[in-house]
Amino acid sequence: MLPWYQNIPFACIFLCMISGIMMPLFKSGKAAFHLTLCVSLINAILAGVLLYFTAKESIRFVYVMGHFPAPWGNEIAAGKLEALLALMFSSVMALSLLGGKSSIHDDILEPKQPLYFLMLNLLHASMLALTYTNDLFTGYVFIEINTLASCAIVMARDTAKTIAATIRYLVVSLLGSGLFLIGLVLLYCITGHLLMPNLQEKVLSLVSTGKYMEPLTIVAGLMTAGISVKAALFPFHAWLPFAHGGATTTSSSVLSGLVLKAYIVLLIKLFFSVFSIELVSALHVNDILFVFGIIGMIYASIKAIREEHIKRMLAYSSVAQIGYIFMGLGLGTKVAVIAAIYQIIVHAVTKPLLFASASRLSEVQGHEKSLYRLRGSARTAPLAGIAFTLGGLSMIGIPLLGGFMSKFLLAESAVLLASPRQWAALLSLALSSVLNALYYIPAIIAIWSPSDFMLKYQEEGKQKKNITYSVSAFSFMVLVVLTGCASTPVSEIISSGLSLLGGASL
Amino acid sequence: MILPTYILILPIILPALFSLFLSLKAFENEKLRNTFVFFGVLLNSLVLGLIVSCPPSEALTLVTISQKLSLMLNVDGMTRIFGAIIAILWPLTAIYAFDYMKHEHNKRKFFAFFLLSYSATAGVALAGNLESMYLFFELLTLATLPLVMHKMDYAARFAGKRYLIYSMTGAAFGFISLIFISVYGTTTDFTLGGVLSGVSLTDEVVTMLLIAFTASFFGFGVKAALFPMCAWLPSASVAPTPVTALLHAVAVVKAGAFACIRITYYSFGTQLLHGTFAQYIPMLAAAITVVLGSFEAVRSNHLKRRMAWSTVSNLSYILLGVTAMSNQGLLAASQHMIFHAFIKITLFFCIGAIMEKSHKEYCSEIDGISKKMPVTMFCFTLSGIALMGIPPLPAFWSKWAIGTSHASSGVWGYVAIAALMISALLTAIYVLSISVRAYSKVEFTSKSDVRESIMMNVPIVIITVCIILLGLFGGIITDTVTAWLI
Amino acid sequence: MNNTAMLIATILPLLISVLFFVTRLKKSVLKVLTAITVIGTLTASVLCAVYCDGSLQLAYFTDTMKLTLSFSSLSVFMAILMNLVFSASLIFAFEYTEHDEGRQKFFAYSLLTLSCLIGLCFAGNMLTFYLFYEAMTLASFPLVLHTKTEESRKAAFKYLGFSVFGAGLVLFGMMLLGNGVFRGFTPCGIDGIDKSNTLAYLLMALGFSCKAGMFPLSAWLPTAHPQAPAPASALLSGIITKAGILGIIRTTFFVFGANAIIGTWAQQTMLILAIFTIFMGSMLAYKEKTFKKRLAYSSVSQLSYVIFGIFLLNPEGFMGAILQILFHALTKAGLFLCAGAVIHKTGIERTDALYGIGKKMPVVMACFTLLSLSLVGIPPLGGFSAKWHLISGAFENGAMGIIGIAVLLISALLTAFYLLPITHDAFFAGKTVAREDKKEPSLFMTVPLIVLCVLVLLGGIFSGAFETLATDIAGGLFV
Incomplete structure (x- = not known):
């Protein structure tokens, strides 16, 4: 008899899907919002419970879907790492909903709102599925669902710009999917399996014989490339600023904070559960990630400095932060991947905070979007100002905040490498911090400096109370500080969880 | 307790x-x-x-x-x-x-x-x-x-x-x-x-x-x-x-x-x-800064910029002490940290008082101001002489300590000491040229009424007295610092 | 108790100068106070000779760094000499600054300089010496600046620059030796310092030689000395330069000890530089037409006689050096004061315009002539015995010595050529002048001049006494 908690992964996914299907029945956005929020919260709690149990027992279980055993059936696998990530996805989803509630009502047409929430639920489901799946083809299916749903939530805000951005996003994303699919098919041809444990066994035995090295390299390359394209690795990032910048707040938060990360989670599972991290290094796949990660870090920050539109600036910042993650993956050691996952979590709690705060600041100042016109808005909405400042400082890397910890872990893993590559990593981290400071600090100064725009909107701005935002902001801030100060439990979970992912080594 | x-x-x-x-x-x-x-x-x-x-x-x-x-x-x-x-x-x-x-x-x-x-x-x-x-x-x-x-x-x-x-x-x-x-x-x-x-x-x-x-x-x-x-x-x-x-x-x-x-x-x-490039490269950079800072100070006509470049130079005195990489060097650096802080703050206060009261910003504009602001200029000159490293004022002790800590650093140590000496010369020039102008016979003209204020003078005088005391009791300071550090 | 005379000699001028800085006094009060001060300091110095022995600690900083004054025949000799010249110059200055509004500041800085100089003479260790040395530069800097013209400003900063640079070289050398260099002066060298560090020695010697106007650091002297008012030029050339010489003596004999320096490349270098300066100074003096500048170049040359004598590193040469210090101080001060009198009364600054000046100011020019003869080295005037001992000391030294002698003789010739024509022009040219048109300056100016001349004359006639003094000083330095 299965322990009851082993049902949680499937239950969560299923719950999201059901609630999504129910959306068209709703006439008003309000009810749809509340249902989605409830579902997210329940999922978060369930993920927390799962985390507790898997951490306590330190196991990773496999949950068979359907009645066909391996290697023909479908499986879900969950250990503490997956539980932790699921917790992250669900809770950030919930908080992003709260934070962007007022914007949803402003940006999306009333009749369309239930459909928007449908897409959000599907997105939630697919992210969880990508986290839990033990089957590569299922992974592909949910990648596609993820893509379509995320395009939809961008497009929900009905302007010409966002539609154009969506189309761009769609095209690039599908390109990525295509590459992934080709790689997947090739892998299936070579190994004959789709379930991850079986795949790993087969792959490793192939490697030991020395045959099929080129095809394996190509497979690894294609699948990595495919995911990287979707995850906005340089140079495939161009769609992101406009898509994230133009979307409604919840969408921006969810896209930046979660969607991109879901793909990377699958990539990590690919590296650990299908190939092995040593094999990946041996095939030099990670070198490409390293180089482009670094370039992305620097290039995106430079573009962010020039950007006047606050949400686009934050979007470019996201590209830079994703670059950190890829750099970590590119270093190719387990310690580095732990650091990368830590960065995933930190960014997931920081970026939605920033987006929500930017939106709130904009709300109290006549919906202006440019930094110049947002000057002084923090004085009308102090909580948003403080939240934005905290998020910015975390991005710059002030100790006691999450961003510092993830930078530290990345740098540490680079130094432990003890090879020339570490200098490239360290230098780019240093440079990137400086560049980050160069756009966040002027932004922070701007929102706190009194100006005429502030005076113009101050009266009505002070009237606009936003409880949901306050709750969301407060929770995010707590999370940012927690990830900064209490990193040990989290990194331990990641570390041991990661060990459970991999099977035999080379 | x-x-x-x-x-x-x-x-x-x-x-x-x-x-x-x-x-x-x-x-x-x-x-x-x-x-x-x-x-x-x-x-x-x-x-x-x-x-x-x-x-x-x-x-x-x-x-x-x-x-x-x-x-x-x-x-x-x-x-x-x-x-x-x-x-x-x-x-x-x-x-x-x-x-x-x-x-x-x-x-x-x-x-x-x-x-x-x-x-x-x-x-x-x-x-x-x-x-x-x-x-x-x-x-x-x-x-x-x-x-x-x-x-x-x-x-x-x-x-x-x-x-x-x-x-x-x-x-x-x-x-x-x-x-x-x-x-x-x-x-x-x-x-x-x-x-x-x-x-x-x-x-x-x-x-x-x-x-x-x-x-x-x-x-x-x-x-x-x-x-x-x-x-x-x-x-x-x-x-x-x-x-x-x-x-x-x-x-x-x-x-x-x-x-x-x-x-x-x-x-x-x-x-x-000690003895590696990690010592010599910073030491060299500090020596260059010592000379460069003093040189730019001489070149600057703007009063505050001159003092700022002087700070640049003096900070590298401290760093020279640090790069001696010995206990002696640490002591020397700490001493100069203390002494320079007091001296430089006085200098800035005096300059600030001049600039605020007379609305003049450049060295060439303050001819004859000593008659209107005697206390300020006296304290400025005294602190300036202290900065030059004239005994028994404090910066001599720290400069001496920095120099002797480098005497055993080989060729690069000599470079460091030479840098200190060149800087001393330039310091004399950039400090005393201000004093000379201030004390010149020319009648100082300005649109506003130039008068010293108590609120500004009190801190200036207090710190100047501190400088003199630090110099005279330099031995006690050195002993205390040594006791604290080692 | 006995040693307080040293302290008084040092402090008295300082206190009076502070008084001059903070108050405004009437002209007569000023003069009286100044006169009392210089006479008082002179008396105190003389009393030192009688009563003092040993040393007096002024301040304690750490174990190795103390400020002390200590008595020795060398210090009291220098102190009395400086006092004599100071007294003469400052009394001279009474009339010189008759129409000068800034006279109070002038006397204040002069007394401050005197204080520093006495302290320097009596300094018991290198720290005290260096302290007073730097202080003296700062105190004398405003003297050069006194006329507040653009040229005097440039000259003052040149003086400052060179002096600080020289002091910097000294400091460099001291840093290489470490804390031990601050122990008390010991005739054959201080124990515990690295006496074989010739580089450190050379840095210190060169650093001090800057003040003494030796090539290559002499360029400030011809610019600064003329710019200062004449009494100040007298002080600068006469005694402030001697501070540099004293520094060299202290470093060579009392820090390192003669034995450490004899035969080293440092000694050779200094000899060569000194010889070169002797020649260069005289040549440039000969070609120079500005009166005070000619005297300044002359100082450059004459001071290097002293340095030459020191670096022969034998008792004879040292005696010659001491005698040269004595007579050059008196003579050069006197010469500058004469020049000052001429400029003050007639405004003439060039040596080719001095026709008939002797007829207008016979006393001044007579003194000038006597002093010139001493400088050239004509017996029985003092300058002769100095040069005699220098030459005999040089004989003992070998090749360098012979070259030195040759240069000395050439220089003497040149000295005659640049000084005696002035006398000739003064007395044997130009129209005779009626009594009413005589522009003789007042007693305040002439008496000091006469006193100096008398001293030079007596010093020459009774040179035996001074030779004994010099031997006494040299005793214990050459074992």
């Missing part, structure tokens, strides 16, 4: 609280506000002074960030020295600032960040390990940035931007030391002699550590205006003079030198560094 360890958090929290209060409540009455600020500063100085004289025996760990990292406060010899300097000088600057800022705008914002900077600087002094110092170092940059940009005109913004870029870059490179120490060292806590001595290191690793040290030295050295990153300091002189005086002559730049001392003697350890 044994002090409880939690007292260590007070010098950081107190000014922050006062600052918060000040930013939330608008004081209508200016005198009341000034009293409030002064009370806060004085109280904090007293607490800090108490900590410096009777340090608690244990460290205070505030937050354990991770297995290796924690936010910790502790008092050792360097803390006491730096703490003593800021505790004495901050209240005097406050008094001076009240008068100086009379005609400026946005005083509330100014004093709020003034207090916050005190908080951050105290944090740097009290930090017991590398990551805590790094945190307060970053916070110091952020707290002082609005002060630099206070005037909010084009020049101020430009200076602020430059300050930000330089400081952040410096801190980013300083971060590298944190990484390496946490990976290879036994602990990130500050221990005299370094934390790498018991560890067995391969040659490759040693080279990496040396490179990391050099990078971090230059990183923290940015705040100490080490060549080639010295340009930010003169541009920052567009800030109001109390800011320039305290922060850029005392707090911010000394924090940079302080950080360099910490990583050299208390983290990496001189055993590892």
Whole structure:
């Protein structure tokens, strides 16, 4: 008899899907919002419970879907790492909903709102599925669902710009999917399996014989490339600023904070559960990630400095932060991947905070979007100002905040490498911090400096109370500080969880 | 008397609280506000002074960030020295600032960040390990940035931007030391002699550590205006003079030198560094800065910029002491830190008084001003002579100590000493040329009524007297410093 | 108790100068106070000779760094000499500054300089010496600046620059030796310092030689000395330069000890430089047409006689050096005062315009002539015995010595050529002048001049006494 908690992964996914299907029945956005929020919260709690149990027992279980055993059936696998990530996805989803509630009502047409929430639920489901799946083809299916749903939530805000951005996003994303699919098919041809444990066994035995090295390299390359394209690795990032910048707040938060990360989670599972991290290094796949990660870090920050539109600036910042993650993956050691996952979590709690705060600041100042016109808005909405400042400082890397910890872990893993590559990593981290400071600090100064725009909107701005935002902001801030100060439990979970992912080594 | 360890958090929290209060409540009455600020500063100085004289025996760990990292406060010899300097000088600057800022705008914002900077600087002094110092170092940059940009005109913004870029870059490179120490060292806590001595290191690793040290030295050295990153300091002189005086002559730049001392003697350890390129490259950079700073000071006609370049030069005197990489060097560096702080703050105060009262900014415009401002010019000249290193005024002792610590450093040591001598010559020129102009027979003309004010003169005279006393009792200072450090 | 005379000699001028700085006094009060001070200091110095022995600690900084004054025949000799010249110059200055509004500051800085100089003479260790040396530069800097013209400003900064640079070289050398260099002066060298560090020695010697106007650091002297008012030029050339010489003596004999330096490349270098300067100074003096500048170049040359004598590193040469110090101080001061009198009364500054000046100011020019003869080295005037001992000391030295003698003789010739024509022009040219048109300056100016001349004359006639003094000083230095 299965322990009851082993049902949680499937239950969560299923719950999201059901609630999504129910959306068209709703006439008003309000009810749809509340249902989605409830579902997210329940999922978060369930993920927390799962985390507790898997951490306590330190196991990773496999949950068979359907009645066909391996290697023909479908499986879900969950250990503490997956539980932790699921917790992250669900809770950030919930908080992003709260934070962007007022914007949803402003940006999306009333009749369309239930459909928007449908897409959000599907997105939630697919992210969880990508986290839990033990089957590569299922992974592909949910990648596609993820893509379509995320395009939809961008497009929900009905302007010409966002539609154009969506189309761009769609095209690039599908390109990525295509590459992934080709790689997947090739892998299936070579190994004959789709379930991850079986795949790993087969792959490793192939490697030991020395045959099929080129095809394996190509497979690894294609699948990595495919995911990287979707995850906005340089140079495939161009769609992101406009898509994230133009979307409604919840969408921006969810896209930046979660969607991109879901793909990377699958990539990590690919590296650990299908190939092995040593094999990946041996095939030099990670070198490409390293180089482009670094370039992305620097290039995106430079573009962010020039950007006047606050949400686009934050979007470019996201590209830079994703670059950190890829750099970590590119270093190719387990310690580095732990650091990368830590960065995933930190960014997931920081970026939605920033987006929500930017939106709130904009709300109290006549919906202006440019930094110049947002000057002084923090004085009308102090909580948003403080939240934005905290998020910015975390991005710059002030100790006691999450961003510092993830930078530290990345740098540490680079130094432990003890090879020339570490200098490239360290230098780019240093440079990137400086560049980050160069756009966040002027932004922070701007929102706190009194100006005429502030005076113009101050009266009505002070009237606009936003409880949901306050709750969301407060929770995010707590999370940012927690990830900064209490990193040990989290990194331990990641570390041991990661060990459970991999099977035999080379 | 044994002090409880939690007292260590007070010098950081107190000014922050006062600052918060000040930013939330608008004081209508200016005198009341000034009293409030002064009370806060004085109280904090007293607490800090108490900590410096009777340090608690244990460290205070505030937050354990991770297995290796924690936010910790502790008092050792360097803390006491730096703490003593800021505790004495901050209240005097406050008094001076009240008068100086009379005609400026946005005083509330100014004093709020003034207090916050005190908080951050105290944090740097009290930090017991590398990551805590790094945190307060970053916070110091952020707290002082609005002060630099206070005037909010084009020049101020430009200076602020430059300050930000330089400081952040410096801190980013300083971060590298944190990484390496946490990976290879036994602990990130500050221990005299370094934390790498018991560890067995391969040659490759040693080279990496040396490179990391050099990078971090230059990183923290940015705040100490080490060549080639010295340009930010003169541009920052567009800030109001109390800011320039305290922060850029005392707090911010000394924090940079302080950080360099910490990583050299208390983290990496001189055993590892002595005799390697990691010693000679920073030493050479410091020597270049010593000469370059003095040279640019001679060339600058603007009074405050001249003093700013003088600071650039003198900070590298401290760094020369640091790069001697011996106990003697540490003592010498600490001595100069103390003496220069007092001397430079007086010089800036005098310049500020001149600029504020007469609205003249350039050396060529102050002919004959000594008749209108006799006390100020006398103190300026005396402090200037002290800066030149004339015994028995204090800077002679520190310069002597720095020079002798390099006598055994071989050829590069000679370069260092030669740099000191050239700088002494240039210092004589740039200081005395101001005095000569001020004392010239020409009648000083200006549109406004030029008169000295008590509020400005009192701090100036007090610190000048301190300088003389420091010089005469230089021996006692040296002994105390030695006892504290070793 | 006995040693307080040294302290009084040092402090008295300082206190009076502070008084002059903070108050405004009437002309007559000023003069009286100044006169009392200089006579008082002179008396105190003389009393030192009688009563003092041993040393007096002024301040304690650390174990190795103390400020002390200590008595020795060398120090009291220098102190009395400086006092004599000071007294003459300052009394001369009474009339010279008759119409000068800034006279109070002038006397204040002069007395401050005197204080520093006495302290320097009596200094018991290198720290005290260096302290007073630097202080003296700062105190005399405003003297050069006194006329506040553009040229005087440039000259003052040149003086400052060179002096600080020279002091910097000294400091460099001292730093190489470490804390031990600050122990008390010991006739055959201080124990515990690295006496074989010739580089350190050379740096210190060269550093001090800057003040003494030796090539290559002499360029300030011809610019600064003429710019200062004549009494100040007398002081600068006459005694402030001797501070540099004293520094060299202290370094060579009392820090390192003669034995450490004999035969080293440092000694050779200094000899060569000194010889070159002797020649160069005289040549440039000969070609120079500005009166005070000619005298300044003359100083450059004459001072290097002293340096030459020192670096022969034998008792004879040292005696010659001491005698040269004595007579050059008196003579050069006197010459500058004469020049000052001429400029003050007639405004003439060039040596080719002095026709008939002797007829207008016979006393002044007579003194000038006597002093010139001493400088050239004509017996029985003092300058002769100095040069005699220098030459005999040089004989003992070998090749360098012979070259030195040759240069000395050439220089003597040149000296005659640049000084005696002035006398000739003064007395044997130009129209006779009626009594009413005589522009003789007042007694305040002439008496000091006469006193100096008398001293030079007596010094020459009774040179035996001074030779004994010099031998006494040299005793214990050459074992």
